[in-house]
Amino acid sequence: MTTSKGLVATLAAAALLGACAPIAPEAEVITEEIVDGTAETGFPSVMLLYNQSGGMCTASLITPRVMLTARHCVMRADGDTQASASSISFYVGSSQRAITAQYRARAIYLIPGSTSNIGDGRATDLALVELATPARETPMEIALGSPGTLNGQQITAIGYGQTPSGQTGTKYRTSAAVTGLQQGLIFVDPAVCQGDSGGPVIGPDGLIYGVASFIFSPDGRTEPRCGTAPGAYNELYRHMDWVQSVLEMVGDACFPDEGGEVCDGVDNDCNGEADEGCMPLGSACTESATCIGGLCATTQAGQICTQECDPMRPDVGCPPGFFCGSTGCAGHCVPGAPGGAPIGASCAADTDCASLFCADPGDGMQRCLPPCRLDAGRCLAGEICVPLGDACGGCVDQDIVGGLGHGLGEPCSEGADCRSGACAERGGVSECTAPCGADGSCPEGFSCREGACMRTRGVGDRGTVRVGSACLDNSDCPGGICAILGDRNWCTITCDGATPCPAGFGCAAAGGVNVCAPMGSLVGEECDTNEECASGLCARVGGSSVCTEPCSADRVCGVGLECRRTADGAASVCTAVGSSAGGCSVSVGARSSSSMWMVLVGIAIAMVIGRRRAR
Secondary structure, eight states, rough: OHHHHHHHHHHOOESSSSOOOOOOOOOOSSOGHHHHHHHHOTTTTTTEEEETTTTEEEEEEEEEEEEEEEGGGOOOOSSSBBOOOOGGGEEEETTTSEEEEEEEEEEEEESSSSSSSGGGGGOOOEEEEEEOOSSOOOOOOOOOGGGGGGGTTTEEEEEEEOTTTOOOOEEEEEEEEEEEEEEEEEESOOOHHHHHOTTTOOOOSOEEEEEEEEETTTTSOOOOTTSOOEEEESSSGGGGHHHHHHHHHOOOOOOOTTHHHHHSSSSSTTOOOOOOTSSOOTTSSGGGGGTTOOOEEEEEEEEEEBBOOOTTTTTSOOOOOOEEEEEETEEEEEEEOOBOTTTTOBBBBBBBBSSSEOOOSSSSOOEEEEETTTOOOSSSSTTEEEEEESEEEEEETTSSSSTTOBBBTTTTTGGGBBTTSOOOETTTTTEEEOOOOOOOOTTTTTTEEEEEEOOOOOOOOGOOOOOTOOOOSHHHHSSEEEEEETTTTEOOBBBTBOOOTTEEEEEEEEEEEEEESSOOOOOOBBSSGGGBTTTTTTEEEEEEEEEBBOOOOOOOTTEEEEEEEETTTSSSEEEEEEOOOOOOOEOOOOOOSOOOOOOOOOEEOOOOOOOOOOO
16 A cells, blocks of 8 residues: 555545536446445345436445545535435435435435545545435445454445446446545555445445445556446544434434324324325326425426436436436426437437437427537537527437537538537537637637637546547647657656556657557557557448447547437437448457557657646
């Protein structure tokens, strides 16, 4: 294990596991499970945590009324403000689309401290959440003793986080070795990914010893990658006084409110049920005071008892039998479940679609679409966000809706295509832009380039450079270097014995400096097997097999590449400009026994003059 001084550098590129997790359709492009894990249909007390203002995490039931999770999982998206209890829900089930029960939060208890101390190993990333009603599942036991006995042993990790394929929202279980303990952290071999935050580390004795907090890059600089990055858990033992004080305060005892039971989602009269006598979700209503959960609102299903949710994520945030239906940019839970129709298929209702969003983009035909907001850059290549009454709508093939002005980050051929009147090209990809703010600021996901806001590329989790991302110059690799060898350009960093390269890359000499170079083909280059690609994925695109990688609105492809949906609409991958991912499928050829190695001769390195971070 490293010393305390070494720990600072080791954790400098740590990535919190919760808020970064995308909630997306299950991708079929890669089928490997999370770090050699297996789908888990048991452990019902390990639940999916959904934070309407922060994202998706994992949590464990440790008493009938208390859930254990990570502190950053119950914060707002800014990471500094605690989310309201009403925005937190827990779901029982094997995946986000196989929910069998929902529990709402009554109160949140944060451990004193901060989640921002990851760099010096002093993070106190723990939280306890009191449920509005007792859970029916059997609680898991927490360890009262030191985790020191775990060192070198195999632990069990469970969570709903991202697999190496980009899939999220499915419960997986895996095992990993404990590699060390220091400053209240339990370090393990690769076992967890984004979205597993708050999940338990279970010892051989079946007890919970800690809570998943972050993955980190051993070199302290590069982007931690799901499947290869080691993880860290906040141990419970050092904070047992706090844990026990909260459990004693909440207890199994319930103190009835003087006013008796009211419709607010809480068991006010302490009879083990919440809102008995109130109208259930989906019932027609006239006032909130009569509804379970305390909300009567006008929805796409009429005026019904409901709860708020995020319309950009319609498949999460609602109880079993409901989904998040949109009324403009507002989202409310309405009755229904996802259908099987893919993106672009004709539909009559939201529930016909796997995306849970059916709309007519303006040509008289209702289609299954991904939901979007104007000027948020959430649509993929060849798509534009078509508003339906206000700033929200669906991503539509640009060829379907001619003459409609394109929004920020969407494709264009000239300024007249864009609502802003400005179109800029870089690396063969043209997109609508807008002027940067007076201080050079741009909306989230965009960077100021020569006075115009364009999509940010080459950035990994927590602002680290994404080694291997295609680039033209250093400005495409915030905090890194754009390496050039012939017609191959990629974002990289300097390396040495103490600063290793991420998986798929090796440290090679390049004219007086060592840089991380691909040990196989880069995205867009030809391949026969997955192992030949630095990204680990070889796919059939059009008539040839090329290296690619999963992408999304949150993970933008490198310069000169576009993120396009596969034919079934279940996933999206990076392709060369003008290519189609419609025939994308994973290469199933035998893996080669050894990786390719590129001998670097005279790499032209444009050293960073002024390091820029994404704005």
